[in-house]
Amino acid sequence: MTAMTASRRVSIALASAVAGALALTACGSDSDGDKKSEGGKESAATAPERTLKTVMGDVKVKAEPQRVVTLDTAELDSVITLGVKPVGATRTDSKTGFPSHIPADKVDGVKIVGEMTTPNLEAIAALKPDLILTSKLRHGDKYEELKAIAPTVMTESTGLPWKENFLVHADALGKKTEAQKAVAGYQARTAEVTTALGGKDKAAAIEVNMVRFVEGADIRIYGKENYLGTIFKDVGLGRPAVTAKAVDGFMLNVSPEKIDMADTDVIFHSTIGDPDKAKATQVLGSPLWKNMDAVKKGNVHVVKDELWIQAIGYTGAGNILDELEAALTK
Template structure:
C-alpha cells in the first residue's frame, strides 16, 4: 500500500490534551518500573532510523506497531505486539494473518490517526512505524517509548524488515525468513515453466479504489517486487507509473491496462470504486486477459495492504495456483 496515495478518511483524536499528558506520564512510570523490559543501563542497543539513532531495549517485550507492514514484520519474526492499528476500511487486523498469533493484540485506532492515549496505556517499550505515516506524532510517540521509524513503507519493504528485525533483536529469525522467501520464489518460477516463460508472461495488478481513479501498479510498489522476484514480465504501460509507483486510469481507458494476466483487488465499495462500471464495459470485455480467462480477483488486504514476508508467502502461493491453473 502506498503511503501517500491511498484515500483514507481521517478522524480527529478523541482524547484531550490533559488525558494524553496523564497517560504519557503513566507510560513513562510503567516503563521505568518494568524490571524485565531490558531498558535499564547497559541493556539497550542503537538502531539507525529515519529520525536518527534511537536507543531501544535489548529485548523488547511490549511492542506497539502502527501500520500493517510493521505488524507483518513482528509476527513474521515471532513477536506478538501488545497493540496495533487497523486500516480504516477494514474491520480489525488483516484477515490473512493467523488469528491465534493476533490473540490479545489491542486495537489502538486507525492507522493514520492512532489513539495515543491507548498506545501509552499499554506501557510499550518499543514502537514501530514509518516517518511518512507518523512523523507529525513523533515527539509524542518517543515520549511514550523508543520509536523506530523507517522513511516510508511499501516498495522498500525488505530493507524496512531488516530495521524492524534489528529493533526487535530478531536478526536470526529475519535471516531464516529471507531464505524461505527466496526458496519459495524459485519454486513458483519453476512451477510456471521456468525463467524464460515467466519473463514472457506480462502481468498487471489493478486496484479499484473508492473515490479515486483505478490504480495500475508500477515497478516501485510492494506487489511489483514479488512479481520481479518470480521473474514475471510487465507490460510497457507500467513504465508510465508516477514515481514508479502507479499509473491512474479511468474506466474509459481501462484497455491500456491489458496484459497476459491481470490481478485485481478492490478497496471500498465496488460501485463507488468504479469496479462495477469498469468490468461491465465493452472495453473491459475485449481485453485479452479477460477473453482468455486470465483475470484473477485477489484480496486487497493481502495483496496491497499486507506488505511483508508473511503476506508474500500467501501471495506466492496464489500466484503459483493462478498462473499454473491453465498452463
Template structure:
C-alpha cells in the same frame, strides 16, 4: 447478511482503501506525563540494549523487547511473522480488526491504540511498551511524544520498502537470526514460482499487470513503486510498458481500460463492484479485447490481502494465490 458481518465487511473495505495511501496521516500531538515516561525509560535502562539506525537516527532499544506497540500494518506483519504478539496496534478505522489475513490466534490480546496516523498517546503509555515501531511518513510529528514513552523506531515509509522495513523491525525486535530464515523461505517461494513459469527468461516474456477497481475513484493500474509491483519484480515477470515504470499507479476510466492490456491480469475490487465500475468495465467491449481476457488469464484476487498484506506473511499468501492460478496455468 447479519449486521455484524456487514459492519466487518465495511471495516475491511475502509482498511483496504486507506492502506494504499503513503502520505502522512493527520492528528494532533499531545504530552505524556513525565512520571510515566521516566518509569518507562528506567525500565529500558535496566535491560540489555543495542543500537538501531532508523529514519530518525540512532535509537537504543532493548535486546529482547517484551511489550511492543506497532503503528503500521507492515510492522504488525513483521512482528507476527517473527513470532512476536504486540501489546498494542493501530487500526485503519475505529473498531476495525487489526488484520483479516493474519491468523486470529496471533492477534489475541492486542489492544487498539488509535487509528493509523493518529496515535492515542495515553492508550500507548498505559500499555507500558518497551518498543514502538512506526514510520516517519505517518508519525514524524508524534516522534517526540512517542519517544518519551518508549524507544521508537521509524522506517522512512511503507509499501514498496517492505523488505527493508522488515530488516529494520527484526533488528529492533532482536530477531535478526530468525529474520534470515523468513527471507530465505520467501526467496525459495519466489524461485519455486518462477521455475513453474519456465524460469526467469520465460517468465520475462509474459507481461503481467495488476488492476484495482475502486469505489469513488478511477481504476488503478499498479506500477513498480508498490507492494504488488515489488513482488512482480521479484518474480522477474515482464510488465506492460506503460506499467513498467517508477511511480504508484496509472489511473484510468472505463473508457481507457485498454491501457490495462497484458498477457496476465490480476485484479481486485475495493467497495461495491457496481460503484467501483468493475461490473461496467469487465462487461464492456474494451475489457473483452484484452489479451489476458481473450486467453482466459485474468484472476480476481482478495483486495484486502493484496492491499494490506504488506510483509513477508502477506507476500507469501499472495504467492500462494499466484501459484494456484497463474503458476498452475503455466505448468
C-alpha cells in the same frame, strides 16, 4: 461541560497516560512480564539498551523489546514474521481489524489503537509499550508525541523498500537470526514458483498487471516500483509496456474509459472501499473490460486488497506467492 473544559480534560488524560508510560520506562514495573524469570534470566525492564541509527536520529531500545505497538500493516507483518505478538496495532479495513492473511492466534488479544492515519495516543500509552514501530511517511508528524510514550523506530517510507525496512524492524526487536531465516525462506519460495512456471524464460514470457479500484479515486494500474512489483520481479514475471508510464514507477491513474490500457496476458485486480464508488462495478461490467484479451481468455483473477496491496511483508508475500502460483499454473 463546555468544549474548552472537555478539551482540557482530554489533554490532561493524555499527559497522564504518557507520563505513566515514561515512568514505567524509567523505573520498571511490578507486572509479571517485567520480573526476572525463575531461571534468573534478565528481565525486559532491566535488559541492556542498544542504540539504533534511524531516519529520525539515534534511538535507544531494549535488547529484546517485549511490548511492541505497530502503527501500519508493514510493521505488523514484520513482527508477526519474526515471531513477536504485538500488544497493540492500528486497524485495517478487514472485518476483524487485522489483515486476514495473518493467523488469528497471532493477533488474538492484540489491542486496536485507532486507525492507521489517526492512531490513538492515549490508547498506545495505556499499553505501556517499550517499542513503537512505524514510518516517517505515515507518522513523522507525530514522532515527538510517540517517542514521549516509548522508543519509536521509524523507517523513511513503506512499500517499495519493504525488505530493507524489515531488517530495521528485526534489528529493533533483536531478531536478526529470525530475519535471516525469513529472507532465506522467501528466496527459496520464489525460486519454487519460478520453477513451477516452467523456469526463468517461461516466467518472463508471462506479462502480468495489477489493477486496483479505489473508492474516491481513479483506477490504478500498478508499476514496478512497489511492494507487489518486487514480488513479480523476484519470480521473474514479465510486465507490460504500460507499467513504464507509471509515475515514479509506482502507479498510473486511469479513468474507466482508459481501462483497456491494463490489458495484458494476466490481470489481477482488487478493490478497496465500496465497489460502486470505486467504479469496480461499472468497469467490470463494461464492454470495454469484457473485450480485453485477458478477460476473454479467462486470465483475470480477483485478489484481496489487504493482502496484495497492503500486507507489505514476508508473511504476506508468502501468501501472495501461493496465490500467484495457483493462478498461473491452473
